[in-house]
Amino acid sequence: MSDNDEIYLHAEKIDKIYPGTKALDQVSFDIKRGKVNVLIGENGAGKSTLMRIIAGIEKQSAGKLYLQGREVSFNSTMDARAEGIAIIHQELCLFPNLTVFQNLFMASERTKGGILDDAEHRKLAKQVLARLKYPIDPDTRVGDLRVGQQQMIEIARNLLIPNLKILIMDEPTSSLSEQEVDVLFNIMRELTASGISIVYISHRLEELMRIGDFVTIFRDGKLVAEAAVKDIDVPWIVKQMVGEGKSYPTRKAMVDWNTREKVLEVKDLTLPKSGGGLLLNKVSFELHKGEILGIYGLLGAGRTEIFECIMGMRPEHTGQVIKNGQPLKIESVAGQIASGFAWLPEDRQRDGLVQAMDIDKNIALSEIGHFMTPLGLINDRKESAATDEMIKDVHIKVADKHLPILSLSGGNQQKVVFAKGALTQPEIMLLDEPSRGIDIGAKTEIFHLIYQYAERGVSLLVVSSELEEIIAIADRIIVLSNGVKTAEFTGDDITQDNLVKASYIGHQQADENAQTA
Amino acid sequence: MNKNDLIMTLLKGRTLIVLSLLVIFFSFAAESFFTAQSLLLVAKHVALYGILGIGMTYVLVTGGIDLSVGAVVGVAGMVSGYLINHGLTVMGYTIYFSVPTIVVIAIVIGVIIGAINGIVITKFAVAPFIATLGMMYMARGVANLISNGATFPNLVGKEALGNTGFEIFGRDIAGFPVAVIILIVIAVIAAIILRKTPFGWHILAIGGNERASKLSGVHVDKDKLLVYMFSGACSAVVGIIATSQLVASHPMTGNTWEMNAIAAAVLGGTSLMGGVGTIVGTVIGAFIIGVISDGMVMCGVSEFWQMIIKGLVIVLAVIVDQYQRDLQARMALQARNENK
Numbered sequence: 074m075s076d077n078d079e080i081y082l083h084a085e086k087i088d089k090i091y092p093g094t095k096a097l098d099q100v101s102f103d104i105k106r107g108k109v110n111v112l113i114g115e116n117g118a119g120k121s122t123l124m125r126i127i128a129g130i131e132k133q134s135a136g137k138l139y140l141q142g143r144e145v146s147f148n149s150t151m152d153a154r155a156e157g158i159a160i161i162h163q164e165l166c167l168f169p170n171l172t173v174f175q176n177l178f179m180a181s182e183r184t185k186g187g188i189l190d191d192a193e194h195r196k197l198a199k200q201v202l203a204r205l206k207y208p209i210d211p212d213t214r215v216g217d218l219r220v221g222q223q224q225m226i227e228i229a230r231n232l233l234i235p236n237l238k239i240l241i242m243d244e245p246t247s248s249l250s251e252q253e254v255d256v257l258f259n260i261m262r263e264l265t266a267s268g269i270s271i272v273y274i275s276h277r278l279e280e281l282m283r284i285g286d287f288v289t290i291f292r293d294g295k296l297v298a299e300a301a302v303k304d305i306d307v308p309w310i311v312k313q314m315v316g317e318g319k320s321y322p323t324r325k326a327m328v329d330w331n332t333r334e335k336v337l338e339v340k341d342l343t344l345p346k347s348g349g350g351l352l353l354n355k356v357s358f359e360l361h362k363g364e365i366l367g368i369y370g371l372l373g374a375g376r377t378e379i380f381e382c383i384m385g386m387r388p389e390h391t392g393q394v395i396k397n398g399q400p401l402k403i404e405s406v407a408g409q410i411a412s413g414f415a416w417l418p419e420d421r422q423r424d425g426l427v428q429a430m431d432i433d434k435n436i437a438l439s440e441i442g443h444f445m446t447p448l449g450l451i452n453d454r455k456e457s458a459a460t461d462e463m464i465k466d467v468h469i470k471v472a473d474k475h476l477p478i479l480s481l482s483g484g485n486q487q488k489v490v491f492a493k494g495a496l497t498q499p500e501i502m503l504l505d506e507p508s509r510g511i512d513i514g515a516k517t518e519i520f521h522l523i524y525q526y527a528e529r530g531v532s533l534l535v536v537s538s539e540l541e542e543i544i545a546i547a548d549r550i551i552v553l554s555n556g557v558k559t560a561e562f563t564g565d566d567i568t569q570d571n572l573v574k575a576s577y578i579g580h581q582q583a584d585e586n587a588q589t590a
Numbered sequence: 591m592n593k594n595d596l597i598m599t600l601l602k603g604r605t606l607i608v609l610s611l612l613v614i615f616f617s618f619a620a621e622s623f624f625t626a627q628s629l630l631l632v633a634k635h636v637a638l639y640g641i642l643g644i645g646m647t648y649v650l651v652t653g654g655i656d657l658s659v660g661a662v663v664g665v666a667g668m669v670s671g672y673l674i675n676h677g678l679t680v681m682g683y684t685i686y687f688s689v690p691t692i693v694v695i696a697i698v699i700g701v702i703i704g705a706i707n708g709i710v711i712t713k714f715a716v717a718p719f720i721a722t723l724g725m726m727y728m729a730r731g732v733a734n735l736i737s738n739g740a741t742f743p744n745l746v747g748k749e750a751l752g753n754t755g756f757e758i759f760g761r762d763i764a765g766f767p768v769a770v771i772i773l774i775v776i777a778v779i780a781a782i783i784l785r786k787t788p789f790g791w792h793i794l795a796i797g798g799n800e801r802a803s804k805l806s807g808v809h810v811d812k813d814k815l816l817v818y819m820f821s822g823a824c825s826a827v828v829g830i831i832a833t834s835q836l837v838a839s840h841p842m843t844g845n846t847w848e849m850n851a852i853a854a855a856v857l858g859g860t861s862l863m864g865g866v867g868t869i870v871g872t873v874i875g876a877f878i879i880g881v882i883s884d885g886m887v888m889c890g891v892s893e894f895w896q897m898i899i900k901g902l903v904i905v906l907a908v909i910v911d912q913y914q915r916d917l918q919a920r921m922a923l924q925a926r927n928e929n930k
Contacts, residue, residue, distance in 0.1 A: 168795045168798035170794065170866055171791070171798060171865075175791055179808065180788075180792070180807040214922075216919075217918070
């Protein structure tokens with residue numbers, strides 16, 4: 074780094090603590106003036122949290138921000154905006170019910186005597202859209218645009234901020250086509266040439282090498298490396314992102330899976346996106362009896378969507394799901410449970426548990442229809458015996474199963490969700506981030522449960538964002554990137570480098586599909 | 591595509607089409623319906639629902655609901671009646687206010703009740719349905735307490751006390767009901783604010799995406815507070831008009847009118863999910879409700895059948911609205927694919 078790079082914003086030893094986790098740990102970070110400052114890291118590494126703090130959306134637990142050497146403190150996005158700091162959000166922050174120009178000027182309206190000056194709005198909107206080479210009619214309803222177009226509106230909106238000094242872009246290209254990315258990059262160069270600093274977060278490594286000036290790498294809430302882009306290459310970035318391995322118990326299942334019977338075959342699974350494009354694009358894989366198949370990919374790669382298709386929550390999907398040689402007609406979640414599937418959703422609190430019911434009832438929820446007296450009433454004795462057995466089987470540590478579900482630790486709550494699925498005696502279990510938000514000890518226990526069920530002949534599909542974890546659990550791993558299956562690894566080919574590289578490729582392919590859809 | 595465009599145009603103009611059809615239907619069904627006298631009577635009723643509906647539209651657009659409007663009508667009417675007939679006694683002296691002052695006091699009380707709703711909803715994070723349901727009971731209780739459930743009759747005031755002229759809001763000026771004039775004035779102002787001022791944009795934005803509004807710098811809490819205050823003010827105005835039309839105030843006036851206000855807004859295309867709504871639509875919606883109720887009365891349809899038909903119309907309106915939205919989404923998708 075040369076000395077004439079002026080530091081525009083300096084973050085000093087920022088901590089951000091959420092209940093149970095430390096999202097940022099003593100992070101000191103510089104934004105250099107007139108440069109593209111790139112941030113990289115796995116999901117949950119802390120990049121977006123740091124940016125939300127700089128943009129005034131969240132407040133740091135400790136640490137200070139300095140703008141050109143002057144200490145600043147932001148209590149809202151308006152405070153940050155007053156200093157010329159704007160953020161383009163990862164999830165779109167638009168108003169689908171309003172028009173393009175209304176979205177562009179929301180909360181910064183031009184008025185004449187208290188009345189909105191829509192002629193001026195339309196004129197300015199046309200100007201900024203022309204600058205983005207994006208001739209959309211300013212009167213179009215934003216809800217009628219496809220996602221890529223909406224993203225351009227979000228970008229245009231930030232270009233309109235007067236006195237813009239720092240523009241934070243959190244994955245702005247995730248739904249843009251190649252041409253749109255080119256236009257965006259040209260604008261970014263115009264902006265940096267005029268002295269505006271850009272912070273750019275993206276998972277597309279090729280893009281970062283193309284547009285970035287400086288790169289900063291985050292891992293587990295810590296800043297682990299910084300470098301000028303001209304001094305580094307993609308393998309270096311991958312190495313920094315992955316870091317030193319943690320160790321998890323692995324099972325040594327020395328089985329030639331191809332000799333085992335196939336229980337599940339998924340062929341050309343395709344799922345359209347509501348705004349155009351595809352969430353899943355012709356994904357095919359198979360699963361053998363007693364096998365643990367890992368699905369790895371970045372956020373938005375389509376991992377959860379595979380489970381949603383199989384479980385009957387996405388009737389709009391196409392492609393075949395074949396179980397034990399029979400093509401399935403997927404109609405409802407209840408139907409899929411009956412045909413031998415069990416699903417542990419990613420969001421335990423929202424999708425996995427009924428908070429108002431006790432532990433016992435949560436476990437019995439999917440299977441309660443099978444504990445009936447001839448009169449159609451619940452047979453408490455049968456139900457209770459079944460849940461008791463389940464609690465023993467999955468080792469839920471609880472004194473009384475009639476306690477509220479929230480009295481359990483995260484790990485035990487996850488075991489309850491597992492027990493609920495296991496009680497239906499599934500042949501295939503779909504586990505979405507089974508170790509999310511639980512401590513290392515409980516994680517190990519969950520892994521042992523997974524091995525235990527695999528030994529009994531249950532086949533498992535496991536989604537995880539954590540590399541070490543998925544490498545430890547899975548017998549075989551498929552990698553998704555932007556809805557496309559980019560690789561499949563077995564045995565010694567399962568390495569962190571291989572997985573990370575495969576999870577970053579395929580964007581181009583997906584973009585072309587988004588174009589033609 | 592052309593067929594879809596035609597359907598879309600018909601759907602967009604449907605409230606006006608339905609209203610025209612209703613007027614034509616009742617003109618044939620009831621001899622006395624299409625006369626100046628009957629139509630003015632209908633308009634007087636419509637004014638009440640229309641004004642309440644305008645306040646309700648603002649609230650619904652933010653994604654909220656105000657169930658207390660009917661009860662506020664009662665409070666405003668009772669306060670007006672009490673002040674005209676009994677004045678205000680402070681330390682042994684009784685003050686009688688002039689009618690304009692009484693109108694202002696009643697509206698201020700409506701605004702205060704709205705502000706309480708707004709504060710409970712924004713500061714204490716109570717769901718609008720619950721907050722305003724509670725206020726509905728409380729306000730109705732207050733209305734009854736003012737007279738212990740009795741009616742204040744003959745609200746003409748006394749020349750000597752300088753408080754005559756209250757009945758003007760229920761009368762006609764040059765053959766035109768004052769209530770309708772007030773409706774038009776409020777509707778025009780409300781429509782301009784909703785479509786042509788930053789505040790209007792902001793409340794549409796709050797209903798469309800509250801989180802994004804906050805992140806865009808919209809003062810979400812303040813704007814919501816203002817919306818409930820506006821609804822309170824509209825209710826008070828209706829209370830004054832209704833009391834004036836009867837020249838008497840009864841504590842149960844306005845009972846269940848909140849449902850007519852919601853129905854008028856929904857018939858006019860306002861979404862209960864927030865983010866979508868127009869004032870013109872609500873006024874037309876109020877006319878549809880007024881024409882149906884008064885038209886059926888003139889045809890001699892029993893009160894019970896009136897309820898059933900009103901209920902049907904409201905549910906049908908929402909079904910058609912949903913259909914329009916789906917069609918619109920499909921057409922947008924189609925247009926996008928054709929542009930490629």
